[in-house]
Amino acid sequence: MPRSQPAIPICPPFPISGILRAARRRSDLSQRELARAAKVSAATVGRSESGTILPSINTFATLLAAAGFFLAVVDPDGNVLQPMKTRDDLRDGAERLYPAHLDVIPDPEPGEWWADIYGLARPPETFYRDRRRRDYQRRLSQWQVRVSKHRHLPEPRLHHYRDAP
Template identity: 45%
Template sequence: MSEAAQGHPPADFDLSGTVRRIRRTARLSQRELALAAGLSKSTIAQVETGRRGLSADALASLATIAGLRLALVDGDGVEVLPMRGSAARDDGGRRYPAHCDVRHGDEGWWYLPHRAARPVPWFTFDLRRSEPLADDDHPVQVPEDDPRWRAEQRRVESLTAWAARQQQLREDYLRRLGAGEVPPLRDDPCTCPPGCEELLVGDDPAGQADPHVPDCPCRCDVH
């Protein structure tokens, strides 16, 4: 069993010196510190002589008495904050595994055949140890994480992109018309079927020689 499991501090953490520092800062005797923390004097004495360990809760309580607090720091001495409790949870109210990466449930893999009949969850998780952390924490759930809201946003964005493309096509036609590259529009209305419109929204509609479906009754120059 490891030292941590037995309640002993790791070898590179000086618990004895830390408790003595707490007492020094608080200017309290072993008996006074033990009384303030609800511990026995012998416990404080044994911790300071390295004969026993101390739980994190008890150590945090001692630090608070001295106006101090426990903190994690990285190799550069920068404080590492605890994971926030307000992060997203699953339908059962449980937190997602801390060591895993949380992402939206509609991102990619959920739409596999064996999941098609199941409702899309707001979030799911996976483990990608080979990749750097995308975020230091799990996301906080907001209404915009609803898969239905996200689907509607994608639909709106698609329509917006389509409208922008149509505007670009119109502007391109007017430019080409002004340069004499294409004839003006006919006076009679266009009767092209929807298939012709789909041809126009291709990768390079301006360069298509005949953007019409085979059975188009109109075959106008621009529709």
């Protein structure tokens, strides 16, 4: 049975020009003063505020920072998304970062690596390839760590393919 994709929330067009104008007004800066502080041309500020151009995310963030503001990414509940930390000591055999959606397991125990069943040498770190197992591990961790939020719920259990919803 194919997995259904989660619905992507519909966001209205982002009002960059209005945000820039509001930030500049709150910081009491003229377009020239903001441009000087952000090290961009005054034309860039003016055209961005008028909606004539769509500034890059870097330019937008630089203009906001010069006005004393910053960008944040939030989920539908308003929680700020923190960036992932990159550990240079956790890389695969080709020195690449592991995919962001996988939970890396440093120093895996016997049975934690997917290729243990083939008798291959265990790597210094690995991850669970089975999405159901990864999802279970995350649910269990949330249940254990956020006791006050999840105390009324039964402990999550690992669904096997035959009894999956």
